[in-house]
Amino acid sequence: MEKRLIKVTINGKLRELFVKSNDLLLNVLRNDLNLMGTKYGCGIGECGACTVLLDGQTVLACLILAVTVDGQEITTIEGMGDPVQLHPLQESFIEHGAVQCGFCTPGMLLAGEALLKENPNPSEEEIREYLRGNLCRCTGYAAIVKAIKSEAKSQSADPGTLSE
Amino acid sequence: MDFQVIGKVLPRKDGIAKVCGKEPFASDIVVPHMLYAVTLRSEHAHAEIIKIDTSEAESMGAVCITPTEVPDFTYNERTVSIPEKTFCDRKVLPRRVRHVGEAIAAVAAETEELAFRAMQAIKVEYNVLPSVLDPEEAMQPEAASLYDEILLGKQQLKVKNNVACERNIVIGDPEAGFAAADYIVERDYDLPRIYHHQMETKTVVCQPEANGGITIWTTTQTIHNVRQLLGQIFELPLSKINVKKLSIGGSFGSSIQMNSMIPICVALALKARCPVKLVSSREDDIHDHVKFPARIKLKVGVTKDAKIVAADMRVLVDIGAHQINSYPLLGCMSGWYASLYKWQDFRFDGTAVYTNKVPGCAMQGYGNPEVNFAVESHMDVIANECGFDPIEFRLKNYVGIGDEFWGQGPTVKSIIKSCGVEEMLTVGAEKIGWSERRSSQAKTGRYRKGVGIARGFHTSGTGGPKPGEVIDYSSATIKINEDGTVDVLSPVMDLGGGTGEATVKVVAELLKVPYDKVELAIVDTRTTGYDVNTHATRGVYCGCGAALHVAKQVKIKLLEFASRILEENPDDLDLSYEPEDNKTIIHVKRFKQKQISIGEVAKLAQIYSWGTIAVSDSYRQRNCPPCFVAHFIEVEVDTWTGIVKVPRAILLADSGTPINPDMLEGQLIGSLSRGLGYAAYESTENDLETGKLLCGGFITDNKIPTSCEMPLMDNIQVYFAHTYEPTGPFGAKGIGEAALNSVAAAYANAIYNAIGIRFYQTPITPERILQALEGGASVEN
Numbered sequence: 001m002e003k004r005l006i007k008v009t010i011n012g013k014l015r016e017l018f019v020k021s022n023d024l025l026l027n028v029l030r031n032d033l034n035l036m037g038t039k040y041g042c043g044i045g046e047c048g049a050c051t052v053l054l055d056g057q058t059v060l061a062c063l064i065l066a067v068t069v070d071g072q073e074i075t076t077i078e079g080m081g082d083p084v085q086l087h088p089l090q091e092s093f094i095e096h097g098a099v100q101c102g103f104c105t106p107g108m109l110l111a112g113e114a115l116l117k118e119n120p121n122p123s124e125e126e127i128r129e130y131l132r133g134n135l136c137r138c139t140g141y142a143a144i145v146k147a148i149k150s151e152a153k154s155q156s157a158d159p160g161t162l163s164e
Numbered sequence: 165m166d167f168q169v170i171g172k173v174l175p176r177k178d179g180i181a182k183v184c185g186k187e188p189f190a191s192d193i194v195v196p197h198m199l200y201a202v203t204l205r206s207e208h209a210h211a212e213i214i215k216i217d218t219s220e221a222e223s224m225g226a227v228c229i230t231p232t233e234v235p236d237f238t239y240n241e242r243t244v245s246i247p248e249k250t251f252c253d254r255k256v257l258p259r260r261v262r263h264v265g266e267a268i269a270a271v272a273a274e275t276e277e278l279a280f281r282a283m284q285a286i287k288v289e290y291n292v293l294p295s296v297l298d299p300e301e302a303m304q305p306e307a308a309s310l311y312d313e314i315l316l317g318k319q320q321l322k323v324k325n326n327v328a329c330e331r332n333i334v335i336g337d338p339e340a341g342f343a344a345a346d347y348i349v350e351r352d353y354d355l356p357r358i359y360h361h362q363m364e365t366k367t368v369v370c371q372p373e374a375n376g377g378i379t380i381w382t383t384t385q386t387i388h389n390v391r392q393l394l395g396q397i398f399e400l401p402l403s404k405i406n407v408k409k410l411s412i413g414g415s416f417g418s419s420i421q422m423n424s425m426i427p428i429c430v431a432l433a434l435k436a437r438c439p440v441k442l443v444s445s446r447e448d449d450i451h452d453h454v455k456f457p458a459r460i461k462l463k464v465g466v467t468k469d470a471k472i473v474a475a476d477m478r479v480l481v482d483i484g485a486h487q488i489n490s491y492p493l494l495g496c497m498s499g500w501y502a503s504l505y506k507w508q509d510f511r512f513d514g515t516a517v518y519t520n521k522v523p524g525c526a527m528q529g530y531g532n533p534e535v536n537f538a539v540e541s542h543m544d545v546i547a548n549e550c551g552f553d554p555i556e557f558r559l560k561n562y563v564g565i566g567d568e569f570w571g572q573g574p575t576v577k578s579i580i581k582s583c584g585v586e587e588m589l590t591v592g593a594e595k596i597g598w599s600e601r602r603s604s605q606a607k608t609g610r611y612r613k614g615v616g617i618a619r620g621f622h623t624s625g626t627g628g629p630k631p632g633e634v635i636d637y638s639s640a641t642i643k644i645n646e647d648g649t650v651d652v653l654s655p656v657m658d659l660g661g662g663t664g665e666a667t668v669k670v671v672a673e674l675l676k677v678p679y680d681k682v683e684l685a686i687v688d689t690r691t692t693g694y695d696v697n698t699h700a701t702r703g704v705y706c707g708c709g710a711a712l713h714v715a716k717q718v719k720i721k722l723l724e725f726a727s728r729i730l731e732e733n734p735d736d737l738d739l740s741y742e743p744e745d746n747k748t749i750i751h752v753k754r755f756k757q758k759q760i761s762i763g764e765v766a767k768l769a770q771i772y773s774w775g776t777i778a779v780s781d782s783y784r785q786r787n788c789p790p791c792f793v794a795h796f797i798e799v800e801v802d803t804w805t806g807i808v809k810v811p812r813a814i815l816l817a818d819s820g821t822p823i824n825p826d827m828l829e830g831q832l833i834g835s836l837s838r839g840l841g842y843a844a845y846e847s848t849e850n851d852l853e854t855g856k857l858l859c860g861g862f863i864t865d866n867k868i869p870t871s872c873e874m875p876l877m878d879n880i881q882v883y884f885a886h887t888y889e890p891t892g893p894f895g896a897k898g899i900g901e902a903a904l905n906s907v908a909a910a911y912a913n914a915i916y917n918a919i920g921i922r923f924y925q926t927p928i929t930p931e932r933i934l935q936a937l938e939g940g941a942s943v944e945n
Contacts, residue, residue, distance in 0.1 A: 027276070036192040037185015039413070041363050042446040046863035049363060077185035090183040094175050097826040100834065101660030102182030103363040103413030109183060124876055131871040135863070137361050137414050138660050140837035141871040142880060143830055149877075 006070040010035075011079025019066040026050045026061035029076060037077035037106040041135070048134030051107035052076050058114045060133075077106035080113060089113055089151045096147035100138035107134050112148040121156045124149060168741060169672045169679045170894045173826045176665050177684055178411060178658075187411050190367040191443050193381040198369065198439035199227065199272035201432050202279040203425065204286050205451060206261035206268050209295035209520035209855025210308065213259050216269055217287040226273040226282030227436040231257040234431045237397045238315050241421030242489040242525070243389045244626075244697055249633045251321070251329060251487045253314040256397060256427045261290075262310050262485035263520050264855045265451025267424065272432045272440045295520035297852050299459070299482035302326040302517045310485065310518040328487050328516040331494040333574055335502070336509030341474025345465025349546045352461050353538040354925040356847040357454040357482070360527050361868050364413020365444040366452060368426045370433040377404025378433065382426055383412050383419045385657050386697040390422045391689040397427050398434070408688045415659045416838070417526035418453055420699050421488055425452075447861030454848050455527035456493060457482050458534035462542050464507070470552045472561045475507035477538070479514040481531075484523040490516035492634060495573025497531035500905075502570045503621070503790065504539050505561040520855050522848075526699065528835070532622055532905045533842060537926065540618035540909030544916065554617060554913075555589050555598065562619070571623035571788025572700070575632030578787040582897070584818030584885025585619065588794040591883055592617065595814045596796040604920035612801050613811070614918025619794040620906030624889075624898035625702035625709075627785035636702070636784060638710035639693025642671060642718045643778035646770055648748060648763025650675065650682040653780075655692035656707035661900055662827030663703030669823055670708040670893045674715040675722075676739040677748045677762070693782050701898030704823060706785045708893040713783035721777050726750040726765045728774075730758060789889050791897040792818040793832075795839075795910035801918045803937055806930030808844060808915065810875050817903065818885035821895035829882045832903045836880065839907020841869045845927050 003018040010033065019028055026043075029035045029052070041049030043062050050061040053075040081087030089112055092098075099105050108131065115122055115130045122130070127145050136144065181187035218228035234256040241254065261268055269286055273279040294308040301307055303325045311323045342348055368382040377400065384390050387407040395402045412419060425442055433440040444452065458481050465474035479497055483490045494514035501512060529536075547554040563569065565583040570576070593599070601615050626634040641653035652671050658664035668682045675682075685691070695707065719739065727734040730752070738753050739762070751759035766777050796814040801807075815832040822828045845867055849858050859866035874880070888895035908926055916922050921936045 022277075030192075034194070035185075036188070039189075039364070040191065040443065041365070042863055044446075044862070046446070047363065077183075081184065083180045083184055083186070086180065086183065093183050094179040097173075097176075097830045099176065099179055099182045100662075100827075100830060101363065101414040102178065102187055102411060103189065105182050106185040128871040128874075133870075135361075135363065135868060135870065137363055137416065137838065137868065138834050139830055140833040140835070141874055142833045142877050145871065146877055 004067055006067055008069050009073040011075060021065065021067050023066045024062055025064040025066045025069060028066040029061060035076045035078050039103055039106060048107045049104055051110050051134060053110055053114055056114065056117060058111050075110065077109060080109060092147040092151040096143050096150060098139060098143040098147040104134060104136040108136065108144050115148065116152055116155065121152050167673055167894065168676065169669045170821060170823050171825060174679050176662060177668060189364055189411055189413050190369065190381045190383045191364055193369045195369060195371050195439040198441050199274060199436055200276040200279045201270055201272040201429055201440050201442035202283040203267040203428060203448060204269040204283045205448065206264060206266045208261060208290055208292050209264050210293040211261050211290040212293060213261065213268060214289040214291050218269065220285040221271055221282035224278065224282045224285060226271040226279060227432060228269060228271045228286065229257065229431050229435055230269045231259045233435065235397050239393060239397060240487060240489065241424060243393055244635055244699065245489060245492050245633050246635065248317040249491060251314055251316055251491055253311055254424065254486045256431060263522055265522065266485065267428060270428050270432055272436050295855050296326060297519055297521060297850055297855055299480055299517040299519055302519050310520065326518040328483055328518050329491040329494065331498060331514045333498050333512040338474045338476055338509045338511045341509035342465040345473050346468045347466045347550050348463060349542065349549055350463040351542060351545060351924060353541065355458045355534040355537055356926060357457040357524065357849065358842060358846040359450050359454055359848045359866055360416045360418035362414030362416055362418045365446055365449040366419060366423050366425055367443045368429040369439065369441045370429045371439040372433050372437060375404060378430060380407045381410060382407065384422065385415055385420045385659060385699060387689050388655060388694045389697060390426060393422045394427065394430060398430060406688050406690050409655065409657065412657065412659055416528045420526045420697060446863065450848065450857060450859065450861045450866065451522055453525040454522050456524035456531060460534065460538040462538050464542060464546060466546055466550060470557050470560050472505055473508050475510040477501050477512050481516045481524065482519050482521065483516045484519055484521040486523040488523055488525040492573065493531050495575065497535050499570030499573045500532045500535040501539060503563050506563055521850050528838065528904045529622065529901045532620065532901060533908060536618065536620045536905045537909045540620065540906055541912055541924065544913045545922065555593055558619060559586060559589060569788065569790050571628060572626040572632060572634050576626055576628040576634060576788055578628050578789065580790060581891060582789060582820055582887040582889040583792060584887045585792050587885045588792065588816035588818060589619065592794050592796040592814050592816050595881055596798065601917065604917055607918065610802060610804050612803060612918040613798060614914045614916065615796065615798050616910045616912065616914030616917055617794065617796050618906035618909035618913055620902060621790040621792045622701045622898065622902035622905060623788045624705035624791055625785050625788050626700045627706060627788050629786050635696050636706060637782050638695040638707050639782040640711040640714040641692065641778065641780035642714050643776060644718065644722060644762055644766045646763065646767040648681065648761055648766065650677055651685050652682060652711065653685045653687050653692055654707065654711060655687065655695035656703055657698040659698055661703065661831050662824040663698065663707055665827065666704045666708050666823040667711045670712050671715045673894060674712060675719060675748065676741040678741065678746065693780060701791065701900040701902060703900065704896050705892050705898050708896065709785045710783040712893040714779050714781050717779040717781060718777060721779065722762055722765060723750060725769050725774060725777060726760055729760055729765060729768055785891065787891040789891060789897050791899050791902045793902045793906055795906045797910040797914045799911065799914040799918055801915060801933065803919065806933035810840065812879045813875050814881045814883065816883045816885065817899055818887050819899040820887055820889035820892050820897035822884050823894065823896050828884065828899055831899050832882055833880055835903035836907055837869045837874055839904045840873060840911065843908035843911035843926055843928060845869065845929065847927050
């Protein structure tokens with residue numbers, strides 16, 4: 001199949017990629033770019049393990065054709081923070097025991113990050129509703145919800161954030 | 165007890181890698197020049213394969229394997245039982261398929277897409293056979309049979325009426341017991357097949373090595389059993405098979421065995437002579453294993469003063485197309501039943517039956533949630549019928565301290581030495597407001613609340629004073645580095661629950677080293693001694709037991725080397741941690757001024773050429789202490805829609821000393837979610853005509869709880885009983901499976917308390933509730 005050139009900003013870096021018109025974004029991220037933090041869980045949009053941010057909005061990389069993201073900006077878990085400089089939400093996940101097997105964790109973190117951008121001080125119900133599409137079989141979700149809630153609190157307590 | 169690191173909340177060792185998406189799972193492994201594999205799966209429930217034509221697939225450039233091209237070896241995926249108690253019926257690729265979705269051929273190609281297209285190009289000619297899909301019909305003489313013969317160990321065994329195996333146990337004289345009873349209560353219970361739904365689908369990567377060996381990265385709970393079974397199947401020396409230990413994306417029993425896709429991938433890699441990666445699609449994965457279902461008939465005799473005098477349990481397990489340790493399953497179910505209450509005289513009859521369905525395998529609890537649902541529902545039924553308080557009735561009859569516990573059926577037993585049952589029931593009752601509980605008759609209106617209690621347990625490991633039918637021991641290697649840091653090499657898989665952190669804490673505690681100076685090494689089957697499996701809630705009790713056993717020997721070695729340097733008797737020396745210097749020192753007892761750090765000892769031992777301070781050893785726990793739990797659950801039933809909410813849940817655990825209190829809490833809350841799924845939503849059933857899964861393999865039609873079904877954070881209360889297990893590492897027992905076992909019964913008991921309708925079958929779906937309400941179901945009491 002013929003390949004097409006797309007230009008995508010991935011984790012802040014502009015990349016030129018040749019992709020087939022039936023290549024899924026999930027496979028391009030994992031197989032071509034070695035960004036293994038985006039997980040395959042079902043391939044048909046049922047589990048949320050492949051959640052990434054497309055221009056800041058959560059999308060499922062297994063449902064998106066790579067050619068359609070031409071000119072857009074993608075954030076994967078690798079772009080959220082790194083071991084030397086963790087994102088505060090990543091720190092909060094560790095602190096609140098929100099990680100067990102860790103397979104849903106990247107998707108949960110990106111969903112949590114998108115939520116806090118949309119709604120800096122969500123209620124517990126709003127957090128749970130937002131995470132409805134991200135399945136976790138280990139934690140029972142409570143620690144994940146707690147980690148996001150706690151991070152929301154510390155953000156809203158920060159005057160720098162309030163003045164935005 | 166005053167501990168330095170045990171019981172402290174500390175960041176998990178793999179936490180940073182996991183939140184950064186950098187922790188490698190089997191599905192993330194990429195090997196240069198690897199091919200991608202896909203399996204072709206049967207569309208029939210039962211059929212002989214006449215012919216498989218792979219020519220078109222091969223002309224596309226794919227490498228194919230069919231049943232005639234793989235070793236003709238009969239095996240059982242799960243090898244934790246001793247060989248003479250292992251029933252084997254499975255082939256790498258079968259010539260006769262026995263369930264829809266069974267893999268019959270496989271292809272590998274340069275891209276996933278090409279592999280998939282090649283798989284679709286394979287032509288299979290089947291001779292479709294009549295199938296059996298109901299376990300009771302399967303035992304009728306006219307039913308089609310799945311097997312004529314299987315193997316028990318190496319002996320051939322005829323299969324009659326599709327009965328895979330049976331276990332019949334009688335203790336005392338149950339008939340005499342029932343004759344002495346004032347009340348006899350009898351009910352039937354029905355527990356469904358459900359899917360594990362671990363987030364990472366089963367995966368394997370196999371790399372053939374230049375020396376004729378293979379390297380394996382796979383989703384498993386047991387690297388050593390994978391290695392040994394592959395050695396048997398492919399007749400390879402174990403020294404040439406290396407299985408890597410990796411994180412696993414959830415398991416819950418789904419990878420407790422050497423998954424059947426592993427030898428398929430190995431066969432492909434050996435034929436292709438290059439690395440092959442096989443990742444199950446979610447649909448493949450759902451067709452691979454389910455939780456064992458159970459139909460349970462339970463009869464219990466009680467006297468007027470609430471004393472149980474006899475019991476009789478008949479269990480029928482529809483194991484599907486293959487035995488994945490259904491014989492020990494029946495034994496364990498007898499044990500879970502025998503160890504809940506003092507039945508006095510009792511009987512257990514268990515039968516496992518083959519049907520043309522997805523094979524059943526262990527899933528969190530290994531028969532315990534099934535038995536627990538029956539017994540703990542039954543305790544409520546008896547209490548209601550005979551006018552006993554459900555909690556007092558339980559306290560009067562439970563198996564507790566000083567009693568015998570069947571940790572793994574009738575052959576693995578030990579005496580209970582720690583027990584928090586009474587404390588948990590008392591505290592739980594207080595927290596939920598048990599004394600204010602009203603009967604369902606007092607409730608009116610659209611929304612009706614109810615409170616239910618159930619209690620349970622699981623074994624911690626499968627050890628006993630004498631070896632039984634199940635292998636149980638673990639190993640560890642511990643090394644003191646020349647700067648005083650510590651390497652721990654453990655074969656024990658951490659399924660996400662924190663076994664790895666517990667191992668680090670146990671070693672750190674014994675050697676008085678801070679948590680951040682102890683690391684878990686990246687290991688494989690070559691660099692570790694044997695560990696049977698992370699199953700049977702044995703990670704902490706047995707795995708950490710082995711680590712503690714080895715750490716004690718390392719301490720002796722450290723003190724011996726230090727005694728040479730300090731010119732003191734080793735018996736006069738001790739270890740302690742000095743927080744000001746962040747150092748572990750060896751000092752003369754009661755004379756701390758004379759000291760040396762363990763790093764200096766290790767460094768001097770190197771300079772003087774005494775050797776590395778390291779020990780490697782194995783250890784078997786000779787007990788199987790029960791970790792007890794209790795669940796108090798509040799439900800709110802919408803009598804118009806049948807939808808049930810869970811406003812509150814009190815989760816109580818007696819896990820001995822909590823080594824990782826945060827992760828223990830996480831296990832309890834996670835199990836609440838899975839338990840609610842089992843109680844209210846999940847059922848992976850088959851079309852009884854075609855044998856196909858009704859969900860077709862899709863999550864959408866096989867739902868699990870989401871974030872929205874849990875009680876609010878503040879309404880989940882967790883409580884740890886104050887117990888100390890004398891045989892456990894620093895007093896610890898397990899928790900993993902126990903955490904789930906009594907959730908479903910507590911839920912059903914709460915629904916009864918809300919609307920007066922008793923459900924004997926799970927899942928208790930809104931449809932079933934409405935049907936019962938509209939059908940004017942008999943309201944007991």
